[in-house]
Amino acid sequence: xxxxxxxxxxxxxxxxxxxxxxxxxxxxxxxxxxxxxxxxxxxxxxxxxxxxxxxxxxxxxxxxxxxxxxxxxxxxxxxxxxxxxxxxxxxxxxxxxxxxxxxxxxxxxxxxxxxxxxxxxxxxxxxxxxxxxxxxxxxxxxxxxxxxxxxxxxxxxxxxxxxxxxxxxxxxxxxxxxxxxxxxxxxxxxxxxxxxxxxxxxxxxxxxxxxxxxxxxxxxxxxxxxxxxxxxxxxxxxxxxxxxxxxxxxxxxxxxxxxxxxxxxxxxxxxxxxxxxxxxxxxxxxxxxxxxxxxxxxxxxxxxxxxxxxxxxxxxxxxxxxxxxxxxxxxxxxxxxxxxxxxxxxxxxxxxxxxxxxxxxxxxxxxxxxxxxxxxxxxxxxxxxxxxxxxxxxxxxxxxxxxxxxxxxxxxxxxxxxxxxxxxxxxxxxxxxx
Numbered sequence: 522x523x524x525x526x527x528x529x530x531x532x533x534x535x536x537x538x539x540x541x542x543x544x545x546x547x548x549x550x551x552x553x554x555x556x557x558x559x560x561x562x563x564x565x566x567x568x569x570x571x572x573x574x575x576x577x578x579x580x581x582x583x584x585x586x587x588x589x590x591x592x593x594x595x596x597x598x599x600x601x602x603x604x605x606x607x608x609x610x611x612x613x614x615x616x617x618x619x620x621x622x623x624x625x626x627x628x629x630x631x632x633x634x635x636x637x638x639x640x641x642x643x644x645x646x647x648x649x650x651x652x653x654x655x656x657x658x659x660x661x662x663x664x665x666x667x668x669x670x671x672x673x674x675x676x677x678x679x680x681x682x683x684x685x686x687x688x689x690x691x692x693x694x695x696x697x698x699x700x701x702x703x704x705x706x707x708x709x710x711x712x713x714x715x716x717x718x719x720x721x722x723x724x725x726x727x728x729x730x731x732x733x734x735x736x737x738x739x740x741x742x743x744x745x746x747x748x749x750x751x752x753x754x755x756x757x758x759x760x761x762x763x764x765x766x767x768x769x770x771x772x773x774x775x776x777x778x779x780x781x782x783x784x785x786x787x788x789x790x791x792x793x794x795x796x797x798x799x800x801x802x803x804x805x806x807x808x809x810x811x812x813x814x815x816x817x818x819x820x821x822x823x824x825x826x827x828x829x830x831x832x833x834x835x836x837x838x839x840x841x842x843x844x845x846x847x848x849x850x851x852x853x854x855x856x857x858x859x860x861x862x863x864x865x866x867x868x869x870x871x872x873x874x875x876x877x878x879x880x881x882x883x884x885x886x887x888x889x890x891x892x893x894x895x896x897x898x899x900x901x902x903x904x905x906x907x908x909x910x911x912x913x914x915x916x917x918x919x920x921x922x923x924x925x926x927x928x929x930x931x932x933x934x935x936x937x938x939x940x941x942x943x944x945x946x947x948x949x950x951x952x953x954x955x
Contacts, residue, residue: 541581544620548574551613566610573603573617586628593628597637600624605644612652618645618664622671635672642668720826720885728833729765733758735836736800757800786821787813787848790828790857794846801836804843811850817916823889824848824857827897827911830882831859839863839907854895855915860908865901886911 548570555566580586580596587593604621607614618641625637645664650656740754784792787809794805816824828846835844841863849856871883883899886909890897895913 540620540623544577544617545574547614547617547620548577548607551607551611551617554613555611562610566607569603569607569610570614573600573607576600576603590628590630594633597621597625597628601641605648608644608648612649615645615649615664618642619667619671622668623675626671626675638668638672716888720888723830723882723885725768725826725829726765728829729761729768731833731837732800733761733765736761761800785813786816786824789821789825790846790848793825793828793832794844797832797836797844803836803841805832806843806845808845808847809849810847814850814855814915816855820855820893820913820916823893823913824855824911827857827886827889827909828859830886831909834882835859835861835863835907839865841906850915851912853915854912857911858908860906862906865903865905865907867903868899868901 552567552570555563555570576596576599580600583592583596585592586596601621604614604617607617621641622638625641626634628634629637642664646661649664650660653660736754736758740751740758743751743754787807791807794807797803797805832844832846835841839861841861844859844861847856847858847860849858887897890911890913893913893916895911897912898910899907900910901907
């Protein structure tokens with residue numbers, strides 16, 4: 522008989538059919554023994570066995586018995602009455618008590634099932650003793666032992682079933698949690714990628730467009746009185762547009778910034794200072810201190826972007842005439858400092874970053890440094906200039922530096938800055954200071 526558990530599994534269905542066959546087989550055995558032995562009331566025994574089998578089969582096919590404890594109890598009572606009547610007629614019916622134990626333990630609550638099993642065992646012992654016209658302890662061993670085995674088997678099965686259900690629910694929770702975690706990681710990845718793209722665009726394409734705008738304004742002011750200067754500004758703006766386009770293509774392809782191609786970080790910073798001095802009324806000087814060491818590409822890119830943003834801020838807002846960019850190797854750290862003699866500002870009164878207004882500068886620099894386990898500090902005061910410092914751990918590259926077009930590894934540039942004003946910059950410029 523099916524238990525009250527939902528959605529029986531193939532194992533439970535197999536056990537149910539085994540129980541059905543056991544009940545019907547024992548009833549058939551009782552009827553067959555009556556026919557073979559030929560007692561005077563053999564026909565009555567066969568009829569009682571058939572009635573008991575029909576009552577049992579009727580309950581097995583009723584869905585209500587599987588869903589309701591009350592209906593199951595009424596059906597078990599009807600089967601029990603039929604069995605008691607058969608036991609009165611034949612002592613062979615005592616064996617039917619064994620499958621009845623399983624039915625009672627499965628369909629009734631634990632205490633009620635245990636009481637029903639005890640009562641069934643007592644009736645079986647009393648009925649068999651009545652047919653024998655005597656009683657001995659041996660007569661109680663069989664029904665009692667069968668009852669004990671049934672209780673142990675059913676309760677053990679129920680414990681395993683509960684543990685299996687707990688594991689199933691736990692697995693479902695783990696699957697759901699993993700799905701939620703995957704969704705959260707995806708969302709975090711999307712947000713992190715958006716933030717990275719925002720910083721990259723701000724520090725590259727936006728800087729280049731800002732630089733082009735400043736150069737074209739300078740060309741506009743030079744016309745018509747100084748056409749040579751205007752042409753020079755227009756040429757520089759055109760070159761900045763070419764460099765910006767190259768930056769955009771490499772940005773889309775997720776490659777190394779063009780400024781770092783064929784050189785190292787010191788060379789790229791030297792070029793950046795030379796380009797800034799050539800394009801704007803600002804003398805940018807580069808200094809290298811310490812023993813240069815190879816850096817991971819991510820660290821070089823981050824420090825280069827910080828230098829770009831810092832110089833762009835100086836050009837756009839500081840009204841400075843000089844800016845010194847210093848790259849310092851400090852054993853297990855590398856530091857990038859930028860000091861200008863501009864008008865300065867109060868770091869405590871910075872506005873909240875506004876991406877629509879271009880306020881990514883200091884926030885983006887700090888995020889880049891912290892993303893690599895470094896620090897970023899700002900020291901400034903009105904009319905006292907500004908000093909920015911970014912420090913990141915000195916992490917060696919995971920693979921050798923790519924070779925230059927000529928097939929030779931790029932050598933570090935000398936410490937002292939050489940004047941390359943006529944060299945075209947390979948990176949983009951200015952940025953708005955938050």
